[in-house]
Amino acid sequence: MTKILIVEDNEMNRDMLSRRLTRKGYEVIMAEDGERGVITAMSDGPDVILMDMSLPIIDGWEATRRIKASAELRGIPVIALTAHAMDSDRDKALEAGCDDYDTKPIELPRLIEKIERLLAARKQARRRP
């Protein structure tokens, strides 16, 4: 089962997204700030991370930079989630090392497509010698 880590400080957003992904057959784990997000990625080894960018303790950009600086974690795809559909936000997320980007409110089919595309790409990269 695909394990998704949701890093989101807003309880309502977190619970709603978790419920919807669980219903689609994903295993969901959660963290409510950037620091816990990095720690949970280390301890629970998710297949993909959905990263809110505006987070307490450390923000999503910094959490992503830490994940991508770690040899154990850098292979985990990170999808940035922000409230703004601005190009600058997208660029900033990709610069921090995010593998993809999506905007809130979440459109679940679109998000799942991005998740599955990244998982397929990762599987293919692993198969290469």
Ligand code: MN
């Ligand atoms: Mn937030």
